[in-house]
């Protein structure tokens with residue numbers, strides 16, 4: 289499994305860490321589902337696959353909701369499923385303009401096919417693009433997902449750029465110390 293962006297934890301064996309084991313338990317039945325795994329074949333932001341992005345949103349939403357005593361299981365599940373769609377909006381021309389409002393409904397339909405969703409999960413998936421979509425979320429967990437989704441997108445977009453800047457700075461320091 290991909291590690292969540294920015295996390296130092298080793299996601300390759302979730303059972304070896306108490307927190308990750310708890311996270312894994314929340315995702316029982318969907319984490320290894322073929323449809324979820326298929327998300328790895330689709331690009332979400334720059335070099336980030338849609339599965340990686342979904343894990344990022346799922347894990348950090350889980351952490352925030354767990355910290356504040358909210359419904360972290362629903363947050364983890366909705367985070368993993370919130371972008372469960374398989375088209376590429378960049379090439380599917382007629383979807384470009386309506387992608388922001390269209391893909392949450394597609395993801396919700398697809399998620400319902402693989403697991404039974406509770407009302408928090410439905411709300412969080414359906415409204416994760418708010419405020420790009422007009423109807424605001426109903427539950428605190430849904431707000432967490434909309435916030436984490438946008439934050440992760442920023443980090444995913446800038447991750448490569450930041451790595452390049454860090455590399456350039458490192459080389460500059462090395463050169464100045466060598467001379």
Ligand SMILES: [Fe+2]
Nearest residue numbers: 370371391416
């Ligand atoms: Fe989305």
Ligand SMILES: [Fe+2]
Nearest residue numbers: 341370371437
């Ligand atoms: Fe997303």
